[in-house]
Amino acid sequence: MFDLVSKASANARIDVLSGLTVALALVPEAVAFAFVAGVHPLVGLYAAFMVGLITAIFGGRPGMISGATGALAVVMVTLVAEHGVEYLFATVVLMGILQVIAGALHLGKFIRLVPHPVMLGFVNGLAIVIFLAQLGQFKIEGTDGQWEWMSGNQLYLMLGLVLATMAIIKYLPKITTLIPAPLAAIAGISLIVIYGGLDTRTVGDMASIAGGLPEFHIPVVPLTLDTLYIIFPYAIVLAAIGLIESLLTLTLVAELTETHGRSSKECLAQGAANIATGFFGGMGGCAMIGQSMINVNSGGRGRLAGISAALFLLSFILFASPLIEQIPLAALVGVMFMVVVGTFEWSSFRILHKIPRSDAFVLILVSGVTVISDLAIAVVVGVIVSALVFAWKAAKRVEATSKILPNGSKVYLLHGPLFFGSIASFKEIFDPKNDPDDVVIDFVESRVWDHSGLEAIDALAERYLRAGKQLHLRHLSPDCKILLEKAGSMVEVNVIEDPHYGLVVDYPAETDGVIADHITPTK
Numbered sequence: 130m131f132d133l134v135s136k137a138s139a140n141a142r143i144d145v146l147s148g149l150t151v152a153l154a155l156v157p158e159a160v161a162f163a164f165v166a167g168v169h170p171l172v173g174l175y176a177a178f179m180v181g182l183i184t185a186i187f188g189g190r191p192g193m194i195s196g197a198t199g200a201l202a203v204v205m206v207t208l209v210a211e212h213g214v215e216y217l218f219a220t221v222v223l224m225g226i227l228q229v230i231a232g233a234l235h236l237g238k239f240i241r242l243v244p245h246p247v248m249l250g251f252v253n254g255l256a257i258v259i260f261l262a263q264l265g266q267f268k269i270e271g272t273d274g275q276w277e278w279m280s281g282n283q284l285y286l287m288l289g290l291v292l293a294t295m296a297i298i299k300y301l302p303k304i305t306t307l308i309p310a311p312l313a314a315i316a317g318i319s320l321i322v323i324y325g326g327l328d329t330r331t332v333g334d335m336a337s338i339a340g341g342l343p344e345f346h347i348p349v350v351p352l353t354l355d356t357l358y359i360i361f362p363y364a365i366v367l368a369a370i371g372l373i374e375s376l377l378t379l380t381l382v383a384e385l386t387e388t389h390g391r392s393s394k395e396c397l398a399q400g401a402a403n404i405a406t407g408f409f410g411g412m413g414g415c416a417m418i419g420q421s422m423i424n425v426n427s428g429g430r431g432r433l434a435g436i437s438a439a440l441f442l443l444s445f446i447l448f449a450s451p452l453i454e455q456i457p458l459a460a461l462v463g464v465m466f467m468v469v470v471g472t473f474e475w476s477s478f479r480i481l482h483k484i485p486r487s488d489a490f491v492l493i494l495v496s497g498v499t500v501i502s503d504l505a506i507a508v509v510v511g512v513i514v515s516a517l518v519f520a521w522k523a524a525k526r527v528e529a530t531s532k533i534l535p536n537g538s539k540v541y542l543l544h545g546p547l548f549f550g551s552i553a554s555f556k557e558i559f560d561p562k563n564d565p566d567d568v569v570i571d572f573v574e575s576r577v578w579d580h581s582g583l584e585a586i587d588a589l590a591e592r593y594l595r596a597g598k599q600l601h602l603r604h605l606s607p608d609c610k611i612l613l614e615k616a617g618s619m620v621e622v623n624v625i626e627d628p629h630y631g632l633v634v635d636y637p638a639e640t641d642g643v644i645a646d647h648i649t650p651t652k
Contacts, residue, residue, distance in 0.1 A: 140431060143309070147429030148437025150312040150464075151194055151420050155181070155442055156453060157461050158196070158420070160335050161262070165202040166412055167209040168217065170336040171446070173197045175343045176411030178443045183402035184416075185435025189237075189395030190379040192386065192430045194420035194438060195402065197412055199262060200370050200504050205412060208363050216360060219348040222407035223364035228372055228400030237392030240376040246488040247511035249474050250495025251377050252418075254507060256473040257500050259419050263462045263469075266330065286329055287459050294318050294463025309427035311464045318460035332461075333454030340446045343409040368400075370505040371415035375399050377508070378416040385425055422468045487518040524550035527575075529558045538567040540603075544574045549581035556585065561592040568593060573604035 155177050163173030177196035184195040209217050231237065243251075267287060268276045279287060297314035322329060332338070350356050379390040395416075403413045424434050445453045481489045491511050498507035526545035533539050547555055559568075570586075577583060586602070593600045 141433055143428040144431050144433035145437045146309050146312055147424050147427035147434045148439075149441050150309050150315070150427050151424050151429070151434070151438040152441035152445065153312070153315050153453070153456065154420060154423055154461055154464055155194075155196055155438065156338060156445060156456075157266075157332055157335060157458060158417070159442075160332075160338065161265070162197045162199050162202040163412065164336075165199060166205040166217070168205075168214050168412055170338060171340045172214070172410060172412045174338060174340070174442065174446055175409060176406050176414045178439050178446070179343065179406045179409055179411050180399075180402040180414035181435060181442065182439035183405060184395070184398045185432050185439060186398075187394070187401065188398040188435075189391030189393070190382055191432045192421070192424055192434055193375075193379060193382050193390075193395075193416055194424050194435055195375070195399070195414055195416045196420065197414045198371075198374065198417055199258070200374055201367055201413060201415060203503060204363065204366055204370065208360075212359060215349045216356075217412060218346070218407045218410065219350045219356065220360040220363045220367065220407075221403050221411070221413035222348065223360055224367040224371065224413055225400045225403030225405075225407060227364055227368040228396055228403060230400075231368070231372060232393050232396030232398075232400055235393045237372070237376055237396045240373075240380065240392055243377065243380075243508065243512060244488075244491070244515045246484070246491040247495050247508060247515060248377065248380065249477050250492045250511055251499060251504065251508060252381060252472060252474050253477060253492070254496040254499025255418050255504065256469045257496065259465060259472070260469045261500070263465050266458045266462050269330070283328070286327060287462075290318055290322070290327075290329060290457060290459035291463040291466065293321075294460045295467050298464065298467045306428075311423055311427055311467070314463065315456065315460045318463070319456050322457045322459075323455055327457075330458045331454060332456050332458065334458070337450065338446055338453060339450035342443075342447070343411065345408055346410050347408065366505070367413065370503065371399060371403070371413070372396055373505050373508050374418070375416035377504075378418045378421055381418065382421055382425060386430060418472065419465060419468045422472050423464065426468075426471060487515075491515050491518075520548075520550040523548070524554060527551040527554045527558075533565070536567075537565050538569055539565050540569045540571055542571045542574065546576050546578050547582035547585065548578035552581055552585040555582075556589065559589060559592075561589075561596045561598060564593075564596075564598065566598045567601070568598060569601045569603050571603045 156174070159173040159177040160170040161173075163170045166173070174197075180195045180197070184193070185191075188195070205217055205220075208220060267279050267284070269279055269283070271277045278284075294314045297317060298310040301310040301313055321327070322331075350360075375395055376392050379392065379395055383390045399415060406413050420438075424438070429435075477492060481492070491514050494514060495507045495511035498510050523546055527543070527547065528545060529541045529543045531539060531541050541558065543555075543558075545551065561568075577586070590600045
């Protein structure tokens, strides 16, 4: 009993410290994404707090961190620029409603359709995006108001502090694990900068994070169809991006922690969080792979980690803004660089020449599109390309063996699936002009997958009918029979009803297709 209490206490301590680390890393991210979206920094910080807290409590993946993200911010910027921030709040509410509907309909289960190469491409692409996002911290505002790259001693100091942060994160765990290495690195570098009087950029140089509690606020927009016409397209895109990024991050964290997540529950939590955020002046959000990796690498596994991160973030806004604003950006950049190193699947370089070329192409394609465009488009493109590759490969698997029975009938034993991609090969198999008057297609090793397959059978039946011959279907699976029954008179063939077969009797080893000839009916 004492051991259980001790272990629970240790886990709670680790979760709280991990949450503190995540909260410190959330501040510059939320502020930066608010700038990207064209809104006040507090709009991003409130979103990080509310989305992070609600999903931590009710989400489908304990230990996963959610908040304001760049993938959503780049979509929001046009809406804010053209219509104002109130329309953004209304869009976030509608976005949340759509996500709740998706969760209620259990649409999250379709994330299983994302192939592994797409998953690898998503991880690698997002790691590159995180890396590129940190490069902006190496720029300073010039005398002409334009942002330019650091140079000279300022650049060397920034690089030195970043490398020192990364070194602490890498080597401290070999000495002690009492405190998460990223938290120790942030605290250590901050003390060096503050007490050493080093001139380097801090969180306060980005913006002030001081503020009060978020207040309930109904978006000030006209309740008309014109408003819906404006916000609905944005809400659809934001809801899709948010769910895709959240569910893929859920899958990644589940693999890292060797646990299971609940996709539908996560959709519901994300939706509820965004509805609440929209009514409390936040810009909305979704799961954050960078902060989730920080939490996992720091030892955070339970819901307490996400809850602690959200509450620490709120306390920074309310009470500790002067202190947090002194944290050097170099320390936070170093933490994020280590996230990049840990997130990128370096093994993908090793396996590129070992996996099928199509999979390698999809992996590189998804990574590139994630960097150039956004995550949602990258995943959709990757899934479509993977599906087309699968359809092409499956289409080439359709073939048949034939046999003439003693009664003069010809039997085609079909192999492979019959669907839109394979109907061209299916049509080439048969020869209505030279076949006998009675032809049987045996589906014991085949399945009809879609409407195109039914149409192909119908067209083949018409060819045999015009030739004055009869076509039969045998050994259709129950699902194929249902398809044919739904098609009704559209499929003009005579379906041979199979008896309920019992045990095999004297089944010959050299069978070549007509299985029904070698088993005894029990009717």
